[in-house]
Amino acid sequence: MSTWIPLWLHRLGSPPTFYAFAGRLRPWAIGLALLLGIVALYGGLVLAPPDRYQGDDYRIIFIHVPSAWMSLFIYAVMGVASFVALVWRIKLAEVVAMESAPVGAAFTFITLATGSLWGERMWGTWWTWDARLTSELVLLFLYLGVIGLYHAFEDRRQGARAAGFLAIVGVVNVPIVHFSVKWWNTLHQGSTVNLFGQSHIAGDMLWPLLTMMLATKCYYVASLCGRARADLLALEGGKDWVRRIAAGEAR
Amino acid sequence: MSRAPLSRACAALLRRDLVLAWRQRGDIALPVLYALIVATLFPFALGPDLALLQRIAGGVVLLTVLLAMLLALDGLFRGDLEDGSLEQLVLSPQPLAPMLGMKILAHWLTTALPLIVIAPLLASLLHLPAAAMPALLLALLLATPLVSLLGAVLVALTAGTRRSGMLLALMLLPLCVPVMIFAAGALAAAQQGLPWTAPIAWLGAALALAVVLAPLACAAALRIALDA
Amino acid sequence: MTATAPATPLLEARALRFHRQDEPVFGPLDFRLHAGELTLIEGDNGSGKTTLMRLLTGLLRTEHGELLWRGEPLRHERCAGEVVFLGHQLGLKAELSPRENLRVAIGLYGRREGPDIDAALARVGLAGYGDEAVRRLSAGQKKRAALARLLLVPAVLWLLDEPYANLDRTGIELVNRLLEAHVAAGGAALVTSHGAVSFHGGAPQRIRMHG
Structure with missing residues (x-):
């Protein structure tokens, strides 16, 4: 089975090599x-320049949006690393998956905090049960579940495998949650505010965003x-x- | 010398778990009692306003049943793990997934079914309109096995850890959000006199998928949890 | 003995080692077990006997060394139904009677030709206790009830982890008699023990484990 993995990846997967490389x-x-x-x-x-409708308040997106992207990106990395760890039992993949989780949780938390600050100025409320916000909150719970499960085991490698399994379950779950919350919102005719739906982002707003990403x-x-x-x-x-x-x- | 056929093994395991549950029937009553207490506390917390209670009755019953199930889920593999029966089950020549499916079925029959039976009582305590009752029962009949199946995967993951009730709740919550939304959606629609088959159909589809996939995931999770 | 043994051993370990969080637990270990043989695994507490047993059942996995079942890498699907394990936890439900427990075991593992449940219970000295809840039996009687399972299920290889614990002198003799009969009938057994054990018939192969 190990022949499926490219040789360089296999070599990088050995702890001393990776230790030196990462250093x-x-x-x-x-x-x-x-x-x-x-x-x-x-x-x-x-x-x-300040936004025509939002003034200077919109500037929080330079933190908020890259954090939101990272929260999903890191979850994806965690999911892939967990899969590799479970299938090929590579120690490094376990380490990458489990050490990604706290970073991802931090980005998710920043996303939620900045989102709610922005929401207070724009919508006049700290929190709405909007599909994206709710999915992000569920993502935070998923991260916390993975971290909690990892630390509940005495054997760290076993904990990593169990928590990795949970991370993979979560990969399936996030789109389902997003879809169901959207459906729920249309049912209750709640606020269907699109964060950046209509507004086109101008070039001089876009490059700082991409750089921050x-x-x-x-x-x-x-x-x-x-x-x-x-x-x-x-x-x-x-x-x-x-x-x-x-x-x-x-x- | 004869190999045990799968159907015989399933029957033996299901029978064992049901007999065990019957010998300890006090434990069956506990989640029911818990649900009853939680549902009774709601009017005290919110006031006896009939219109308000009617509006929230469906959601409260769903939530109460979910919490009671969460309470009982923790014990799904605990006993078997402690006395070594789980090892014997894993080492038996039977495929593990259907065996765990039987365990989940037995668990559902002994914890969720009694809750569904008293759900109409809870609902009428909170003045849920009679018209919404079929939707409530149907939603519960589909949502509770779904929660049992999803929960079993997570319980299997935590089988190798110390006591883990809070952790289980944290892990189960994200998985329960869609189940809750569709079950509550069906109820809300029924209460407003709107068609409520669509969310029920979604629940049914999810259940069909979970019946196939969850025991397999549960078996994989259990092998991870026992590998220590 | 070696002349009658088949060419491929039932169970073979080659340079088997086990590490827990990179701390070596035991090994390297080499042994072969043929049908009709009995192997005794000796070692002090903490020398890794139970770990070895769990490895042999396939509950645990190791990346170091090889475990072969009839000449092929040991996998659960390959040896399923041919191996029965009796560990520290007996796998008996306390609320059920020995008879009910054994019925479940037969349902899961299948049934060996020969003694029925009553005969097996009588053989392990539990005649008359068949319908008592396991919870009410003494520790030694519980062990005997678990031993009855060995007589009923159709397994070639018995993996017994500390079968002598909690047993009185007649109980120990009972285990030895069961083992002798099983081996004489072409079965094989691996038995762990921290104390010296003497067999009446022949000297078993011994594996000494060091922590």
């Missing part, structure tokens, strides 16, 4: 995230590298390569 990648990712983040914030908060991606990579490195050290505590690193640090 080299991480400073670059942090630097790039900071640089892009500052440029995007400057572009979004200073250069971009890249910045969040870089941040995720940097954060994942750091977390995965720490986790690998803990998981492989008894192995020789970890001993060598520990001896090197002590010197």
